[in-house]
Amino acid sequence: NAGVTQTPKFRILKIGQSMTLQCTQDMNHNYMYWYRQDPGMGLKLIYYSVGAGITDKGEVPNGYNVSRSTTEDFPLRLELAAPSQTSVYFCASSYRAMNTEAFFGQGTRLTVV
Amino acid sequence: RKEVEQDPGPFNVPEGATVAFNCTYSNSASQSFFWYRQDCRKEPKLLMSVYSSGNEDGRFTAQLNRASQYISLLIRDSKLSDSATYLCVVNMDNQFYFGTGTSLTVIP
Numbered sequence: 001n002a003g004v005t006q007t008p009k010f011r012i013l014k015i016g017q018s019m020t021l022q023c024t025q026d027m028n029h030n031y032m033y034w035y036r037q038d039p040g041m042g043l044k045l046i047y048y049s050v051g052a053g054i055t056d057k058g059e060v061p062n063g064y065n066v067s068r069s070t071t072e073d074f075p076l077r078l079e080l081a082a083p084s085q086t087s088v089y090f091c092a093s094s095y096r097a098m099n100t101e102a103f104f105g106q107g108t109r110l111t112v113v
Numbered sequence: 114r115k116e117v118e119q120d121p122g123p124f125n126v127p128e129g130a131t132v133a134f135n136c137t138y139s140n141s142a143s144q145s146f147f148w149y150r151q152d153c154r155k156e157p158k159l160l161m162s163v164y165s166s167g168n169e170d171g172r173f174t175a176q177l178n179r180a181s182q183y184i185s186l187l188i189r190d191s192k193l194s195d196s197a198t199y200l201c202v203v204n205m206d207n208q209f210y211f212g213t214g215t216s217l218t219v220i221p
Contacts, residue, residue: 031207033208035211040213041213042211042212042213042214043157045208045209050207058208090156092209097204097206097207098144098145098204098205099144099145099162099204100145101147101162102159104156105156106155106156107156
């Protein structure tokens with residue numbers, strides 16, 4: 001099993017550009033999450049999904065959008081990139097909401113200049 | 114107020130030492146609890162789940178005190194390979210809440 005796969009691993013964007021971070025999982029997990037991790041700040045939840053067609057905002061959703069058209073895929077869209085969005089982005093999935101671990105992708109390092 | 118609070122450290126300990134990390138969480142409705150390990154520039158990975166009765170996995174022991182809303186991790190006989198950041202994680206309402214992590218360096 002590949003687990004959770006994120007692409008790209010690295011990206012440099014110019015201010016105002018847009019991009020989509022891809023995330024796919026092959027574990028048939030219903031729950032998927034997008035986090036960002038800034039140095040010394042821990043992981044902050046951007047958006048999450050409890051199943052195909054259902055998404056909800058996390059702690060820091062501004063400047064981002066998501067969609068969940070299939071169980072496997074949960075892309076994160078950045079519109080009008082800003083320097084404040086420079087961060088490491090992690091996608092994660094879990095089988096159910098509680099009493100189960102979250103599995104993480106390897107992360108996308110994004111720099112906005 | 115943060116959902117999960119940890120002492121960020123850093124903890125620098127010699128090989129063979131015993132080290133303990135503590136974590137508190139703010140919401141008594143929290144449902145499940147974990148310790149994750151994160152190596153530099155890598156993704157977090159599950160170290161162990163934490164149960165009310167306490168649980169042990171080799172050199173690692175985790176404890177949960179629901180009344181005090183407190184979670185701990187004890188590492189015995191520290192190895193160089195234990196050097197990493199340890200994240201306290203709480204699950205509630207379909208979400209995982211992460212502490213900022215405690216940095217551990219094991220020194221030869």
